[in-house]
Amino acid sequence: MSTTNSRFKTSLLGAATAVALSAASIANAADTIKVGILHSLSGTMAISETTLKDTMLMLIEEQNKKGGLLGKQLEPVVVDPASNWPLFAEKARELLSQHKVAAIFGNWTSVSRKSVLPVVEELNGLLFYPVQYEGEESSKNVFYTGAAPNQQAIPAVDYLMNEIGVKRWVLAGTDYVYPRTTNKILEAYLKAKGVGDKDIMINYTPFGHSDWQSIVSEIKKFGSTGVKTAVVSTINGDANVPFYKELGNQGLSAEDIPVVAFSVGEEELSGIDTKPLVGHLAAWNYFMSVDAEPNSEFISAWKSFIKNDKRVTNDPMEAHYIGFNMWVKAVEKAGTTDSDAVQEAIIGVAVPNLTGGLSAMMPNHHITKPVLIGEIQDDGQFVVVWQTSGLVAGDAWSDYLPGSKDIISDWRAPLSCGNYNVKTAKCSGQNYE
């Protein structure tokens, strides 16, 4: 009985809140532009996504201080999809049809993006997605401000191959779509560069894997043939700590077998004792330690916004910074927040990134970024040891996968297609899953 009672109370409370919220939104509807923030604030992904919610709130606050957009103030609408993939779709629908937001900034995992995708396409919304991902997608309604594989994985492998002289490769990842696709691309890329089958070891582990003893010992054996070996890690956030700890304990140092990671950034390192990690690598498009004017401004703005001097900045935050500014610029250019007009206006828009350059939105809805390789230092920061000479344009469809080699994406007028096959001269429409 007590359970039913409390459940009833909860739903009553929920209804009351909903009424209050909608009343508030009606009152404000006339004079603000709403921006949806779709990041998990509870559940497993809260660890990464909460920061991005705060970043968006800061960016919106700063824009409002500058006088808002089109003479109106921006109003953030924060919802919590609670790390629950189907709930992402529901919340996206709520943002678009109920709150009528002009754009959504959100998602972290690929599966949550795939869940939101049909909703934004159906309701013709705008989604800015700030995290590095596996590619093989280009939607009319989604703008990918994180890195595509050719903006992170491929340059990292190039660095190891050409600068460090790595000849044997361990591709280690968590068992889900991003590592599997990335490793498939990397394997094809390495083979195209003449690396043999016996010099590639591929390993997958479950989410949150914590017992790395056998795998690290296997890597140790694989790397003891006297040929330079490196680990390319697509291991997901949480499993990294025990992985690096085990590497340290078994005496595998970065000097012998460097690990280059695509999901370990400043934020993740702030929860780790970094001493055993010194010298291991990460590939990103931004590091907090980059010495550039806009970056130091951003860092001090962030620290004062979050009221904590110890908080760090990371790559997906920069992606939101770029994405938000691109959206603002496109809205100003179009003179309206209308979805179709912004989609047209945003292609070609260039805004400053935090590493001292300009990032531009490409016709395939991906952006141009520099690629940086950093080595972990004992204070949890990275020192940049290498970077691409110029900006790299994101490639939605990998050139190294047989299925997507011939596919291009161009959302400008005559073609207007996310997956145009240049061989068959056909656009397969939106259903590319």
Next chain:
Amino acid sequence: MIRFFQWMLLISLIVTSSLVNAVAANQDDTLEIAVALLQSKSFNEKVKAIEVLETNGGEQAKILLNALLDNRVFYIKKDKRLVVGGSQDKEYSVSDALTGEALGTLHRGQLQKITLNNKMRRQIRSALAVMNLRNPDAEKRLAAVNQMLDRPEEEQAQLLEPLLAQERNDRVRDAMQIVIALSNLSSDKPEQRMNAVTALEGNIHPAVRNGLSRLQRETRDPAAVKKIAQVLETIDHKLRLYSLLENLFFGLSLGSVLVLAAIGLAITFGVMGVINMAHGELIMIGAYTTYVIQLLMPEHIGVSVLIAIPAAFIVSGAVGIAIERGVIRFLYGRSLETLLATFGISLILQQTVRSIFSPLNRSVETPAWMSGSWEINSALSLTLNRLYIIAFALLVFAMLYLVLKKTSLGLQVRAVSQNRSMARAMGVRSQWVDAMTFGLGSGIAGVAGVALSQLTNVGPNLGQSYIIDSFMVVVFGGVGNLWGTLVSGLSLGVANKFLEPWSGAVLAKILVLVFIILFIQKRPRGLFPQKGRAAEG
């Protein structure tokens, strides 16, 4: 580019002149060049600085190299003076990098750290190894020679041969002879090569194996090939044996983690019959207690882990008692509702931790005495943290066993779990016993959290990843039987680790689960079923 040539010219000039004159003044000059190069932003320049320090070879150069490796070299932002820092706190006691003269203490903010990359670290290590070859301390010499063995380079043998004659320490001599033999494998003379092969017989260092395999591929002479193959075979045989032992260790260590996580549950679920879904969160609270204790005493990381053990027991135990008194005691006998209620509690605890400590993982430092490994030989080394945790798990098990078998609380716990009404009739305060038993189980979960904080993430989701495994271990071992938990935890760990290399981590987990399901079909009461009347209830 011109600048680069100027530097090179200068360096080579000074290096040669220092060879000719061999006076301290010139050593200082090379130091000065190195110090100037170290302040450069480009890693290539810094690499040159280390080359200069290596050729300098003096005492101060050695101090500087060691400090670089420990990340203790800075320049003062104000006057660009290069200094070596002492303690690793906010205030650094610094000394001049050139002269070693003490310069008092400076705040961290006034200093800029000289950053290194992997190439430099490698270079420094080999430079120090060469310098340490003449170190009076035999251990240092041995480490230097072993370093050469780990990273074989040319010219090492020439370096070692003159030293070998003077070496008094047997272990260092043996290590040196192996390095020399290894480089002799690529000698021009077939006879010398074969002598080297004989000298390396039975050595299982990976560098030796690689050297021999290379020689095997290059050799034409069938007799020599046969000999090498035979040596390689004995090496491989040894390696297989050690890898078996290593796997067994991995399995026991995984098993001991499972036992630790499950043993608290063996009491709350096994003895009391409460399906406690918040068990994982009690583990998490123990891990967070470790974190807080470390925050309280940042100077004594090594001791803090030991203090965290009783602290975590008390904190988690108290939370456990609160859960029992507040919720579970109203739900005895209604297992489905207990399951839902405790699941709710687990979510509340997670979110509470999220609001207090932030959703980010917290970093718990591993004390020095728990990091690293015990190297038995180059093929078998046991990581220390795992060794301690195996011992700790056994200790916790023994303590718990004694508490249940030898104390009056244990007696009452067993009495209540066997026949509640009879125990009450005999004057046992069954409610109090329930609370204490639940507290004991929860406290043990907290202690497990201390151990896990050394292995994995300390974050709000820590508990979730262990709850399923814990139930698995308890059910497989036989509900209500501590020995069953121990045996089932260890055997599941070992089975998992022997499957893993063959099937991969994901499949290994699935196979173990399938096995348990089949096993439970055959023997529903697990490995060690409880006998007697209690088993019926």
